[in-house]
Amino acid sequence: MKFVIAPDSFKGGLTAKEVARVIARGLRRIYPDAQYELVPMADGGEGTVDALVSATGGHFVTARVHDPLNHLVDAQYGLLGDGKTAVIEMSAASGLQFVDHQTANPLVTTTYGTGELMRDAMGHGVSRMIIGIGGSATVDGGAGMAQALGVRLLGDDGKDIGMGGGALAELDRVDFSTIDPRLRHLRIDIASDVTNPLTGPDGAAAVFGPQKGATPTMVQTLDHNLHHFSREISAAGGPDVEHTPGAGAAGGLGAGLLAFTGAHMRRGVELVIEASHLREKVRGADYVFTGEGSIDFQTKFGKVPYGVAQSSKAVAPKAVVIVLAGNIGRGVEQLYAKDAIDAIFSTPAGAKALPQAMKDARNDIAQTAENVGRLIKASLNSRLN
Secondary structure, eight states, X not given: OEEEEOOOOBTXXXXXXXXXXXXXXXXXXXXXXXXXXXXXXXXXXXXXXXXXXXHHTOEEEEEEEEOTXXXXXXXXXXXXTTSSEEEEETHHHHBGGGOOTTTOOTTTOXXXXXXXXHHHHHTTTOSEEEEEOOXXXXXXTTHHHHXXXXXXXXXXXXXXXXXXXXXXXGXXXXXXXXXXXXXXXXXXXXXXXXXOOSSSXXXXXXXXXXXXXXXXXXXXXXXXXXXXXXXXXXHTTOOOOTTSTTTTHHHHHHHHHXXXXXXXEEXXXXXXXXXXXXXXXXXXXXXXXXXXXXXXXXXXXXXXXXXXXXXXXXXXXXXXXXXXXXXXXXXXXXXXXXXXXXXXXEOOSSSOOHHHHHHTHHHHHHHHHHHHHHHHHHHHHHHHO
């Protein structure tokens, strides 16, 4: 009997690695001698570095970089087990956790620290980067990241402009000539499911600016500045990224990565499935367990359980895919399909408030896994008899 266990984290409670171990613990009570493959998963957002480092036998690297307010902080990223791939969550250096309601100001916050993490990773000789771009505190179009990588953003006085989305109003010329040459030999994949363009009513400033502290007036200023930035990039010979789907992700960092590094936009869960070699590990599996904290019809659109299910069925059509979730929302019947999920189980033991459910998650998930294991064993025994 072969079990593959490939869950996402239970947000606010357990990491993907912890969830995988707990599921395995419950199943081992019934099948102590089975083969277990634990493959922690993520969708490109929070937890992606942890999941991929764990799944590939990689390690963490800590670098001293600048946070969104230009203060020095220690930030981590991952080097995967292949020794050639770095995984960076931009929020580790440029995330919302570095600001509060008093300091959040996308006119001044910068993605410079994200560029510093990229620069540090290139120093380890990687040939590929996966960059998750959720949870940013910035709306600078990736300008700070570009500055950290050597791009010069010059005002009409020939001097470098400042940092932050507000400073882009001073931009007169973009100089690509001083960009870090190592980028030419690097493949960068952006893990993001966001399809917003850089500017306009669905753009970075209008949609994401308010959650980063932007007032209505700031939103107008930032949107104008991002439009100006995109025009100057094109004028300098760069690509026109203003209306590219995903360019508005992470306050426009998507646009900056596309424009200055030649990055490729990919769905987060697909990148994680690929980098963790999930498909190879699923071959020959009898059962695939996956899960997430809360599941509903939206899981079909880029979330871990559905991605794991489809990938598993593609290489092991007879494998049964089972989801364990802390909460089952509406529309889950849409997730049941021949090439996707076979069964979904709720993990909490009885009705309880969210804080208590999170506190009990380890025991509840293990007990649910054991219960499902007992059901599997009973079903197999009935067939034999």
